[in-house]
Amino acid sequence: MTRPPPDRSRDRRIEDPTNLWIVHPAADLLLPWFVARRISANTVSVGGLLLGASAALSYAQWQDWRFVLLGLILSICWLIADGLDGMIARATGTASPLGRALDGLCDHGVFALIYIVLAWSIGTPGGWLLAIAAGAAHAVQSNYYESERARFHRRCKGLTAPAATPHSRNPLVRCYDWVAGTLERFAGRFDVALGRQSDPMSLATTYGVAAVPPMRLMSLLSANVRIYTIFLACLAGDPRWFWWAELGPLTLVLLIGLVWHRQVERRLIRPDTPFHQQNLIHSKDMNTQ
Secondary structure, three states, X not given: OOOOOOOOOOOHHHOOHHHHHHHHHHHHHHHHHHHHOOOOHHHHHHHHHHHHHHHHHHHOOOOOHHHHXXXXXXXXXXXXXXXXXXXXXXXXXXXXXXHHHXXXXXXXXXXXXXXXXXXXXXXXXXXXXXXXXXHHHHHHHHXXXXXXXXXXXXXXXXXXXXXXXXXXXXXXXXXXXXXXXXXXXXXXXXXXXXXXXXXXXXXXXXXXXXXXXXXXXXXXXXXXXXXXXXXXXXXXXXXXXXXXXXXXXXXXXXXXXXXXXXXXXXXXXOOOOHHHHHHHHHHHHHHHO
């Protein structure tokens, strides 16, 4: 078999270190084996969900450090599967709206199972309320983070709009895409400016450098960080510390990251920037022609 081309969908500058050194290398090693056996990306997504469910069952015994450690190991295996499904889809050209939604829903499903198991093990009304509130915050944080990350990768390639995907009638897929796209009306001005450039890659390169700091901050909203936070909270003897981290620090990270990212965009396209002046000159040249 011919090995699939390297996966270039991720920018190493904004990746979580554990992705760079553990998760992605492991997925790279597994990719040829799965592709050769024609195991679909959706199958891997569902398999990852099963691994995540097993991790949740392990965390049900969070009072025992051995089960907490097992939960961490199974969670890391799920992270590898979560990266592998996307690699398979790109290597085989089988990416689809349903696959994207399934991947996202499986991700949320794993954490939902962990939250439910931990709330059940705590067994108090306050614990359930805290878990539900943290779960809602998590869903918003993850969706917006993934939207910002996709926008960053697209712009660094000089692209002004997401790649066209087939329209889906599935209401879950449409809802997922709608939530992910709610920031477009705030971020769209930069894409318009990028599309007007005579040399869009020049602005894209400058943007890529300037946007790295806020994107690195928002990488704290990745599944990796949550997995390690759950592990540490359970190891410390109180899973509720993780939920409070969701509601407080991670929500603050999202708000700061979004505002910071929009400020980077505005700074690059304001009237006194070289890119804006270049666009005016280009427009005048076009009008004289």
